[in-house]
Amino acid sequence: MSEIPGRTDLVRQAAELAPLLQKHAIWHEESRRIHDDVIDAMTSAGIFRMRTPKRYGGYECDTRTVAEVAAELARGDGSAAWVASVYWIPTWMASMFPHEVLAQVFEEPDTRVCGTLSPGGMAVPASGGVVLNGKWGFMTGALHSKWHVLVGAKVTPDEPPLPIVALVPTADLQLFDDWHTSGMRGSGSVSVVAQDVFVPAARILPLPAVLQGKAGWRADVEGAIYRAPLLPVASACSVGTALGLARAAYDTFIERLPNRKITYTDYEAQADAPLTHLQLAGAAQRIDEAEFHVHRLTSAVDGKAARAETWTLTERVRARADMGRAIRLALEATDLLAGASGGSSIALEVPIQRIRRDLQAVSLHALMNPDTNDELYGRVLSGREPNSLYV
Numbered sequence: 001m002s003e004i005p006g007r008t009d010l011v012r013q014a015a016e017l018a019p020l021l022q023k024h025a026i027w028h029e030e031s032r033r034i035h036d037d038v039i040d041a042m043t044s045a046g047i048f049r050m051r052t053p054k055r056y057g058g059y060e061c062d063t064r065t066v067a068e069v070a071a072e073l074a075r076g077d078g079s080a081a082w083v084a085s086v087y088w089i090p091t092w093m094a095s096m097f098p099h100e101v102l103a104q105v106f107e108e109p110d111t112r113v114c115g116t117l118s119p120g121g122m123a124v125p126a127s128g129g130v131v132l133n134g135k136w137g138f139m140t141g142a143l144h145s146k147w148h149v150l151v152g153a154k155v156t157p158d159e160p161p162l163p164i165v166a167l168v169p170t171a172d173l174q175l176f177d178d179w180h181t182s183g184m185r186g187s188g189s190v191s192v193v194a195q196d197v198f199v200p201a202a203r204i205l206p207l208p209a210v211l212q213g214k215a216g217w218r219a220d221v222e223g224a225i226y227r228a229p230l231l232p233v234a235s236a237c238s239v240g241t242a243l244g245l246a247r248a249a250y251d252t253f254i255e256r257l258p259n260r261k262i263t264y265t266d267y268e269a270q271a272d273a274p275l276t277h278l279q280l281a282g283a284a285q286r287i288d289e290a291e292f293h294v295h296r297l298t299s300a301v302d303g304k305a306a307r308a309e310t311w312t313l314t315e316r317v318r319a320r321a322d323m324g325r326a327i328r329l330a331l332e333a334t335d336l337l338a339g340a341s342g343g344s345s346i347a348l349e350v351p352i353q354r355i356r357r358d359l360q361a362v363s364l365h366a367l368m369n370p371d372t373n374d375e376l377y378g379r380v381l382s383g384r385e386p387n388s389l390y391v
Contacts, residue, residue, distance in 0.1 A: 021076025028186025057109030074244025079186030115149025183361025
């Protein structure tokens with residue numbers, strides 16, 4: 001096996017992809033998917049093997065590396081960064097399955113695995129497994145993936161439904177091009193349908209055990225990154241895109257600033273206006289604060305994994321709260337900069353309007369919504385039980 005690149009190299013390679021991502025960003029929006037050239041370039045840069053087990057040619061990167069790579073990708077295009085981020089999570093989840101499944105899934109170390117944690121199907125027991133039926137929306141990465149991680153309910157006549165995670169080849173599913181949105185348009189997050197799909201028992205795990213990080217054999221994946229519960233891992237893997245989008249908004253604003261005036265005022269240079277100073281400082285500080293929460297989150301996930309420490313309930317919900325706070329601050333910073341960018345910024349070729357829409361879409365994600373995560377954190381701090389399994 002060749003030498004595994006370190007964080008510095010991976011972040012640099014991601015940054016070098018930014019011009020290509022920017023070149024295709026409008027195409028991504030118009031086509032509602034990621035360009036094949038971008039997928040190929042990210043593959044060559046090792047982006048899709050960052051959470052693949054080392055035994056199967058992967059890098060087993062920690063979440064700090066993942067977040068920093070996502071942030072650099074998002075400076076090029078938010079949709080491309082989001083697709084990469086979503087691949088990292090179910091790729092990590094796939095590590096919970098037994099050896100014979102892992103050898104099949106990771107036959108190629110750059111194999112792309114997409115998935116969802118949202119229940120969308122029913123599974124009826126059959127000889128040697130289950131028969132799965134259902135529909136799952138918001139399936140980011142489905143158009144370029146080889147495997148899907150799907151959540152459904154296993155139904156038996158004499159027992160309550162058991163939520164399960166099923167690993168299904170993309171070839172067994174139907175893809176529906178229904179992704180028509182205002183934000184993250186380029187992510188191609190279409191719906192997928194399973195119609196009488198047989199899933200063998202080896203590719204099924206109970207969802208509660210997956211959420212708690214207690215599922216699977218993991219005999220082939222002994223690295224520290226697999227010693228953490230799912231939701232803190234998912235939070236740390238997805239939050240970098242939001243930080244990178246805010247940085248992209250800042251980059252765009254600074255690039256346009258020298259050539260802008262404030263129309264209908266005597267400010268021939270926008271940079272001379274005290275209001276601009278306040279807006280720019282407010283945005284920069286919010287981005288700094290978002291970075292703090294990203295780093296605290298990834299440090300907790302990586303540090304506790306390295307030390308093989310058990311997570312407390314408060315630590316689990318704080319992971320989601322850190323993610324939500326980073327997203328809120330990134331969105332506030334981008335709103336400030338977009339609001340200060342003038343009427344010309346609504347043109348499609350000006351990236352800040354797309355960045356703003358992409359960040360809004362991220363902030364509305366059920367697991368990433370800042371209000372939902374703040375409430376969950378406060379609820380536990382108040383001594384109440386969480387009202388969600390997803391902690």
